[in-house]
Amino acid sequence: MTIVDPIKETAPVDPNIVNITINDKPVAARKGELIIAAADRTEDFIPRFCYHPRMTPVGMCRQCLVEVETPRGPMMVVSCMTPVAEGQIVRTATDSVKKAQEGVLELLLANHPLDCPVCDKGGECPLQDQAFSHGPGESRFVEEKRHYEKPIAISDIVYLDRERCILCDRCTRFADEVAGDALITFTSRGNDTQVLTFPDEPFSSYFSGNTVQICPVGALTAKPYRFKARPWDLEQTESTCTSCSVGCRTVVQSSRDELVRYQGVDIDPVNWGWLCDRGRYNFESVNSPDRLTTPLLKSGSELVATSWSVALESAARMIRLALAQNTNSVAILGGARGTNEDAFAWAMLADKLGINQRDAQLGDGLSPDIFDLAQATIDQTCAAPTIILLAPDLKEELPVLYLRVRDSAQKRKSRIVEFSSHDSGLTPYAWRTMGFEPGNQAQVVREALATPEMKEQLARGEVVVVVGRANLAESEVFTLQALAEIFAAVPSAKVLPVLRRGNVRGAVAAGLTPQNNSGDAIDILNAAAAGKIECLILLGVDPMSDVADSGLVQRALTQVKNLISIDTMINGSNRNADLVLPAASYGEKNGTTTNLEGRISNVTQKITPRGTSRPDWMIATELSIAMAVDIGVSSLEDLSEKLVSTVVAFAPSSDGKSTNGDGVLMARETPVTISGKASKAVDRNAYNYRLVVSRTMYDSAQSTASSPSLVGIVTDAVIFVNPLDLARIGVADGTSVRVGAEGTNIVIAIKAHNGVHRGVAWLPFNHTGVDIRPLLNIASDVVDVRIEPIK
Amino acid sequence: MSRLNDTNIKLAHEVIARYPRPKSALIPLLHLSQEQNGYITREAMQHLGELVGVTSAEVYGTASFYEMFKFEPVGKYLINICGTMSCALMGANELMHHAEKKLGVKAGGTTPDGVFTLAHAECQAACTEAPTLQVNYRYRLRVTPADLDRLIDNLRDGKLNDEFPPHGVLSKVRQSIDATRAVGAKAPEDVNESPAWLDGKAAL
Numbered sequence: 001m002t003i004v005d006p007i008k009e010t011a012p013v014d015p016n017i018v019n020i021t022i023n024d025k026p027v028a029a030r031k032g033e034l035i036i037a038a039a040d041r042t043e044d045f046i047p048r049f050c051y052h053p054r055m056t057p058v059g060m061c062r063q064c065l066v067e068v069e070t071p072r073g074p075m076m077v078v079s080c081m082t083p084v085a086e087g088q089i090v091r092t093a094t095d096s097v098k099k100a101q102e103g104v105l106e107l108l109l110a111n112h113p114l115d116c117p118v119c120d121k122g123g124e125c126p127l128q129d130q131a132f133s134h135g136p137g138e139s140r141f142v143e144e145k146r147h148y149e150k151p152i153a154i155s156d157i158v159y160l161d162r163e164r165c166i167l168c169d170r171c172t173r174f175a176d177e178v179a180g181d182a183l184i185t186f187t188s189r190g191n192d193t194q195v196l197t198f199p200d201e202p203f204s205s206y207f208s209g210n211t212v213q214i215c216p217v218g219a220l221t222a223k224p225y226r227f228k229a230r231p232w233d234l235e236q237t238e239s240t241c242t243s244c245s246v247g248c249r250t251v252v253q254s255s256r257d258e259l260v261r262y263q264g265v266d267i268d269p270v271n272w273g274w275l276c277d278r279g280r281y282n283f284e285s286v287n288s289p290d291r292l293t294t295p296l297l298k299s300g301s302e303l304v305a306t307s308w309s310v311a312l313e314s315a316a317r318m319i320r321l322a323l324a325q326n327t328n329s330v331a332i333l334g335g336a337r338g339t340n341e342d343a344f345a346w347a348m349l350a351d352k353l354g355i356n357q358r359d360a361q362l363g364d365g366l367s368p369d370i371f372d373l374a375q376a377t378i379d380q381t382c383a384a385p386t387i388i389l390l391a392p393d394l395k396e397e398l399p400v401l402y403l404r405v406r407d408s409a410q411k412r413k414s415r416i417v418e419f420s421s422h423d424s425g426l427t428p429y430a431w432r433t434m435g436f437e438p439g440n441q442a443q444v445v446r447e448a449l450a451t452p453e454m455k456e457q458l459a460r461g462e463v464v465v466v467v468g469r470a471n472l473a474e475s476e477v478f479t480l481q482a483l484a485e486i487f488a489a490v491p492s493a494k495v496l497p498v499l500r501r502g503n504v505r506g507a508v509a510a511g512l513t514p515q516n517n518s519g520d521a522i523d524i525l526n527a528a529a530a531g532k533i534e535c536l537i538l539l540g541v542d543p544m545s546d547v548a549d550s551g552l553v554q555r556a557l558t559q560v561k562n563l564i565s566i567d568t569m570i571n572g573s574n575r576n577a578d579l580v581l582p583a584a585s586y587g588e589k590n591g592t593t594t595n596l597e598g599r600i601s602n603v604t605q606k607i608t609p610r611g612t613s614r615p616d617w618m619i620a621t622e623l624s625i626a627m628a629v630d631i632g633v634s635s636l637e638d639l640s641e642k643l644v645s646t647v648v649a650f651a652p653s654s655d656g657k658s659t660n661g662d663g664v665l666m667a668r669e670t671p672v673t674i675s676g677k678a679s680k681a682v683d684r685n686a687y688n689y690r691l692v693v694s695r696t697m698y699d700s701a702q703s704t705a706s707s708p709s710l711v712g713i714v715t716d717a718v719i720f721v722n723p724l725d726l727a728r729i730g731v732a733d734g735t736s737v738r739v740g741a742e743g744t745n746i747v748i749a750i751k752a753h754n755g756v757h758r759g760v761a762w763l764p765f766n767h768t769g770v771d772i773r774p775l776l777n778i779a780s781d782v783v784d785v786r787i788e789p790i791k
Numbered sequence: 792m793s794r795l796n797d798t799n800i801k802l803a804h805e806v807i808a809r810y811p812r813p814k815s816a817l818i819p820l821l822h823l824s825q826e827q828n829g830y831i832t833r834e835a836m837q838h839l840g841e842l843v844g845v846t847s848a849e850v851y852g853t854a855s856f857y858e859m860f861k862f863e864p865v866g867k868y869l870i871n872i873c874g875t876m877s878c879a880l881m882g883a884n885e886l887m888h889h890a891e892k893k894l895g896v897k898a899g900g901t902t903p904d905g906v907f908t909l910a911h912a913e914c915q916a917a918c919t920e921a922p923t924l925q926v927n928y929r930y931r932l933r934v935t936p937a938d939l940d941r942l943i944d945n946l947r948d949g950k951l952n953d954e955f956p957p958h959g960v961l962s963k964v965r966q967s968i969d970a971t972r973a974v975g976a977k978a979p980e981d982v983n984e985s986p987a988w989l990d991g992k993a994a995l
Contacts, residue, residue, distance in 0.1 A: 181846075184848060185852035188856070198833075198837075198850075
């Protein structure tokens with residue numbers, strides 16, 4: 001008679017589960033998992049410095065030694081390099097393990113300066129904490145410790161104290177493996193190993209701040225936080241970054257009611273703990289002394305401080321006057337900076353007043369129809385065998401999405417098919433890069449996708465198109481046309497729309513998008529320039545610096561009779577406004593935001609709004625009362641309730657808790673298909689260059705320009721051409737040339753760039769120095785320029 | 792110019808082609824660069840980084856591990872006097888003092904005319920022949936102060952040019968691999984058959 005084990009009989013064995021015991025307790029681990037990762041799901045903490053769950057294990061620090069049972073008795077192994085195996089018996093706290101861990105710590109501390117009282121890391125330092133929890137308590141080291149010049153600036157932002165470094169390889173691994181900027185490395189390996197940059201080549205990575213966050217000691221510190229606060233003085237709250245539309249999860253930390261630091265939070269679907277430097281350090285702009293603290297009302301030619309009641313009455317009067325003409329004489333631009341609730345409150349107000357002309361984009365995005373196509377999440381994109389890029393340079397505009405896509409191309413064998421007019425940050429990782437001249441992308445896409453090699457690749461599985469507006473000097477029509485070509489070749493493709501503004505997706509879903517077939521932002525500006533708009537409301541936007549065609553904005557703003565701006569600071573657009581209302585900034589208000597994939601997650605308040613500034617939704621509510629069209633909202637909770645019950649897309653966030661942590665995806669309607677409008681760009685005169693204008697990470701955007709640590713990184717405007725074209729123009733690299741289009745000229749330095757295709761000239765947008773916008777005419781489909789040497 | 796010259800760039804591409812990945816060629820190229828310039832300059836490291844597709848920092852990180860790559864100008868002749876146990880017992884310290892007096896520089900220094908660099912070295916693995924020294928890594932054994940004087944004079948007079956090429960030169964005869972005899976550069980992931988020593992078993 002056989003004895004049947006009922007458990008074995010009924011439960012199917014999962015081939016991906018490996019059963020081990022850690023300190024005599026059974027643990028179900030995943031196949032291939034490391035012991036330390038499995039132990040992290042138990043209560044037994046294994047000390048570590050070099051191990052980081054998002055990077056390749058290297059076994060540098062040896063702190064995670066544990067005992068594993070072998071046929072020859074217990075053996076000491078580093079748990080960050082040893083994968084689990086069926087039946088493995090692990091002990092993390094035996095006497096010999098403790099002795100080994102104490103020994104490693106004593107060794108690490110032998111060269112460590114122990115300057116904890118003056119070290120920024122003191123209080124949140126893994127070395128300090130684990131010296132207490134797993135250290136020997138006393139050192140036998142009586143000799144002189146090593147001394148280095150301290151600190152040395154390895155970039156504009158990051159400082160290095162080499163004495164404190166324990167050589168864990170976290171920062172150098174991050175730079176190489178995650179960011180792809182191997183600008184710091186171990187040098188003089190041996191007795192004098194130290195982390196350094198190449199002489200005179202700083203660690204100018206867009207992601208350098210992450211190395212500071214993951215440094216397990218105080219060796220790397222960041223300029224914006226150095227000596228600003230001690231960890232035990234910090235208060236923190238979890239939030240979502242809205243600097244761009246990736247929506248990285250962060251903790252916002254403050255001390256004495258002032259923001260002092262953001263740290264990345266690891267969530268699986270989005271940022272994996274990483275942040276870009278712009279998002280990490282632009283908190284300085286929230287603390288800027290230039291923040292508006294009271295409403296400002298125009299009196300004569302000056303803006304004069306006034307009270308909220310007077311300001312709201314004035315706003316109501318201005319809008320009412322304009323509405324008395326007709327509903328088309330009022331328009332709202334912006335709203336992508338705020339929360340979903342902010343946008344919804346303004347949309348409700350606009351609905352009540354019958355204002356159809358509203359747009360959260362500024363003519364530099366794509367038609368909101370893009371959100372109605374079959375959508376992919378970031379995770380789905382990164383899991384797809386084929387990722388087609390028809391998008392701006394992700395490294396510049398959506399940096400953490402770049403990290404994710406780069407990772408999937410490097411490690412997960414996704415293949416990137418890139419269509420671009422100049423090389424992007426992802427070009428080195430692309431499987432195929434197809435260059436096009438602005439205007440002919442549809443043709444290039446059609447031909448490229450028809451090759452047998454490409455057809456085979458597209459048939460390998462899911463195809464995700466990352467689509468956005470890559471060029472401000474070209475009509476969006478061409479991108480949509482190229483997208484339609486992709487759908488013609490791959491009808492099952494999904495899109496990941498990459499529109500860069502923080503909450504553009506939420507603002508559009510909440511209703512800040514043209515209604516009843518009225519025009520978009522550019523149409524609004526054209527109408528304003530033609531004198532048809534009496535009252536223009538700028539909801540946290542600065543079109544003077546953000547719209548490609550500055551001439552149009554200039555004409556529009558001068559023609560508008562009453563300009564109302566709701567913003568955090570005075571900028572080029574609201575300098576001559578009739579009324580400026582101070583808005584509460586990021587970190588000063590609660591709500592939810594929506595990222596580019598439609599993920600709704602919360603943003604939380606940490607500090608008191610500056611002066612009397614208020615969140616946008618509150619301004620909308622008060623204004624509705626002042627205009628006697630009450631939108632019926634008395635609190636943020638009220639508003640959220642209304643939002644999730646009125647707008648279907650937001651229904652999944654009705655449970656307030658769902659917007660914590662990973663957040664929740666928007667509800668989606670049945671996807672529609674796209675058909676591109678046939679359009680053809682004029683042929684380029686062979687003597688001219690077709691202009692590509694795109695954004696870079698550090699430009700003169702308000703949040704960068706008002707962050708002292710970042711503003712110095714912004715470079716002067718330069719025009720880039722292919723080296724062969726530079727030779728044809730006949731000037732030396734770096735000299736000034738005259739660039740002209742349709743009767744306008746600018747003088748600007750020219751540089752050769754191997755990544756720019758022939759016949760194309762690339763101009764980064766909104767940099768310091770020369771203003772390039774006079775060249776741009778939003779009415780034309782493409783912009784061709786002449787480039788001439790200055791005699 | 793401390794980037795590779797045209798002849799050496801051609802050679803560099805040949806060397807790179809021998810490896811499955813360009814960056815594997817870094818150390819041979821560093822030698823090539825040191826041979827051309829006498830030491831490894833910053834521009835050279837930047838150039839090599841461009842050639843093999845890594846950052847200058849990675850080139851520096853690799854090069855700085857090796858004692859024999861120099862980052863400061865070195866004299867035409869680098870004299871390394873061994874100072875480890877056997878040589879020390881056989882008069883290496885006296886030899887070093889003598890050399891310092893003769894050349895007018897301290898250990899680690901280079902003569903003002905740029906001909907000699909004097910350096911202290913650890914064991915050169917010729918203890919039976921102590922005290923030893925190396926000129927550009929070529930041995931002289933059982934060296935007496937008088938031998939050293941003669942050696943330095945002869946080097947200075949160019950009488951030993953055949954035996955001692957300038958610092959950086961690895962060998963007088965350049966290795967060349969006939970294309971028909973080359974094993975071919977295949978990246979590990981592209982190799983489908985198992986290595987010979989596995990005897991037909993599946994690759995690990």
